[in-house]
Structure formats: structure tokens, C-alpha cells
Amino acid sequence: MDHMSGIVVFKRAAETLSFAEAGRQLGISASAVGKAIARLEESLGLPLFHRSTRSMRLTHEGELFLARCQRILNELVEAEAELAISRTTPAGRLRVSMPVVGMLLMPVLSEFMHKYPEVQLDIDFCDRIVDVIEDGFDVVMRTGEADDSQLITRTLGHYSYVVVGSPAYFARHGVPATPEDLATHACLQHRFTETGRLRRWLFMRDGAKFEVELPSTAIVNALEPLIALAERDFGLICVPHFAVSAQLANGSLVAVLREFEEDRIPFRALWPSNRMMLPKVRVFVDFMNQNLFSES
Missing domain, CATH: 3.40.190.10 (Periplasmic binding protein-like II)
Structure with a gap:
């Protein structure tokens, strides 16, 4: 940060060619400007100004350094402007x-x-x-x-998770009245990719959660294929309600056992x-x- 402040002071002094005027614009003394320039020159290992009692001008190296400093500081100004916009505009x-x-x-x-x-x-x-x-x-x-x-x-x-199947499936195999009835139905199960475990089909009765032992007619590690299989009459699935909202609306799938759904x-x-x-x-x-x- 000291080096950056020295660059700011140098840029102002180089543009005004006056330590006094640079100090006035920056709100510091001419002496403070001179000390900052001296520290910067010592750090760079070369003089940035030719100074005499009557005039001051940039050295060749000072002119090159000023051009770089101007680009750097302009980039900082633009970066600050971009960040200011990002604080108010989603982007x-x-x-x-x-x-x-x-x-x-x-x-x-x-x-x-x-x-x-x-x-x-x-x-x-x-x-x-x-x-x-x-x-x-x-x-x-x-x-x-x-x-x-x-x-x-x-x-x-x-x-919530809902148990759904196609109208054709229910016409052939009947509609389960309780979760225990699922033991005689074709159950299409979801396996979690990360753990390799099957997702449990949980139900509620009298305020208590429970699950039943289910057959595994097919096991899939993604929900989209499960939904497609259920739509094609292969069996029942237990999936999030929002995953089949379109199918429930158009009638390609029908929800059952709603009174036994677990907590949302x-x-x-x-x-x-x-x-x-x-x-x-x-x-x-x-x-x-x-x-x-x-x-x-």
C-alpha cells in the first residue's frame, strides 16, 4: 500500500511538475510529496525527475514509468466502477x-x-x-x-414425496390402499449415486413415520428414467411432488396413498x-x- 500511495503521489507530481501543487491537490505538504518521491526512487533504484532550483522535469525513465502508472491507475478506476455496478446490478x-x-x-x-x-x-x-x-x-x-x-x-x-403410477398400470394391477399393499406391486427404485443406497419410501400413520419392505422391479440412479418407466406402465415410483407435477396435471400419472405421505x-x-x-x-x-x- 505504501508503494501504491507513492505511485499516486508520483503521478500527480509528474503531471503538475510541482511538488507544491501536487501536495495541494492531494492535501499533503510539498515536503511529504518530496519524501514520497525519494522513497519511490530509492525503491526503483533510479531517478524519476531532473530537479533544479528553478525547474523540474521527468527523466526518460520517469516518462516511461508515468505512462505505466497512468495505465495502472486507470485500470483501478475502471475496476472500482465495475465493482460499483456489480453492487447494484445482477451480473x-x-x-x-x-x-x-x-x-x-x-x-x-x-x-x-x-x-x-x-x-x-x-x-x-x-x-x-x-x-x-x-x-x-x-x-x-x-x-x-x-x-x-x-x-x-x-x-x-x-x-413431499408421492407414490405415482400410470392409469394403465392401476387398471391391470389395482390401486394400493395402504403402504403395506406395495409389497405385491412393481416398485421402481431410486439409487443414490453418491452412497449407492436405495432411497427409502417413508410413510406416516398416526403421527409416526414407518417404511415397508418393497420389491425392486428396477433400480435407476436418476429420476428422469424412473418417471419415464412409470409413464410406460412398468410400475410405481416414489418421487418429489414437483418432479411429476406436469404428469399429474395431464393425467399420465396418478398419485396414490396421499393420506400416508410423510411430513413435507x-x-x-x-x-x-x-x-x-x-x-x-x-x-x-x-x-x-x-x-x-x-x-x-
Whole structure:
């Protein structure tokens, strides 16, 4: 910082060719200007000015150094202006971590991209636990509870898992009346890529959670193929409500066992508490809050 302040003083002195005038413009004494120039010349190992009792002019090296200093300081001014704009206008790359289930939110993410074209989304879909700060994410979106004093948390909405199947499947195999009836049905299961475990089908009865032993007619590690298989009458799936909202609306899938659904699950946005909330983060979180699960 001392070196940078010396450059600022030098630039002003070089442009005015007067220590006194440079000092007046900078709000310091002519003596302070002279000392700053002397320290800079000592650091560079060469003189920047030819000085006499009557006049002062730049050396050849001083002229070269002034040209560089002017470019550097102009770059700093432009950088400050860009940062000032970024504090008020949503723009730039936005690094977001989302669970794999978030891939099914692409219509909402696409709407965000249309509304804020100056924000470049950089999304990492994964179910592993990420370190928001160490991994350099601006926002992390996760399901379930969150407890980290280093992060600010905002609940964007809630969703539930529903058991669905096609009308043709139910016409052939009947409609399960209780979760225990699923033992005789074709169950299409989801395997988590990160852990290799099957997702549990949890239900509620009399305020208590429970699960039943299910057959595994097919196992898939992504939700989109599961939904496609269910639409093609191969069996039942248990997926987030928002993942099949379109299919439920058009009738290609039908939800069953709704009275046994487990508690609704929170979907949250998290970001570092020690950072200023940039406009690109604010508008993203606000947009997700307003548009996620609107049909759930």
C-alpha cells in the first residue's frame, strides 16, 4: 500500500511538475510529496525527475514509468466502477450447488436465465455434502435441516414425496390402499449415486413415520428414467411432488396413498454469512423463493 500511495503521489507530481501543487491537490505538504518521491526512487533504484532550483522535469525513465502508472491507475478506476455496478446490478458468474433432484427444476432455472441474462449460472448437481466456503460456491441449495453458523439459510419452499403410477398400470394391477399393499406391486427404485443406497419410501400413520419392505422391479440412479418407466406402465415410483407435477396435471400419472405421505421436506438456500450478499445472489434466491414448488 505504501508503494501504491507513492505511485499516486508520483503521478500527480509528474503531471503538475510541482511538488507544491501536487501536495495541494492531494492535501499533503510539498515536503511529504518530496519524501514520497525519494522513497519511490530509492525503491526503483533510479531517478524519476531532473530537479533544479528553478525547474523540474521527468527523466526518460520517469516518462516511461508515468505512462505505466497512468495505465495502472486507470485500470483501478475502471475496476472500482465495475465493482460499483456489480453492487447494484445482477451480473457475472453465479456458482450454485444443487442436489441431483434439482435437475428437475430446469424449467424454473431456465426462466431465471431468461429474466437475468447477465448472470451466468454455473451449476454443480450432486448429492454429496459440499463446503460452501472452501469449494467457492455463491449459493448452495439443499433439502432437509441446516445448522451451520457460518451460513445464512433461507427456506425456499417445502415438498413431499408421492407414490405415482400410470392409469394403465392401476387398471391391470389395482390401486394400493395402504403402504403395506406395495409389497405385491412393481416398485421402481431410486439409487443414490453418491452412497449407492436405495432411497427409502417413508410413510406416516398416526403421527409416526414407518417404511415397508418393497420389491425392486428396477433400480435407476436418476429420476428422469424412473418417471419415464412409470409413464410406460412398468410400475410405481416414489418421487418429489414437483418432479411429476406436469404428469399429474395431464393425467399420465396418478398419485396414490396421499393420506400416508410423510411430513413435507424443506428446500433451502445457503450462502456464507461473512460475505456481502451480491445482487446476483439476492435475485437468484428471491426468484427461487417465488417460483419453486408453486404447483406443489
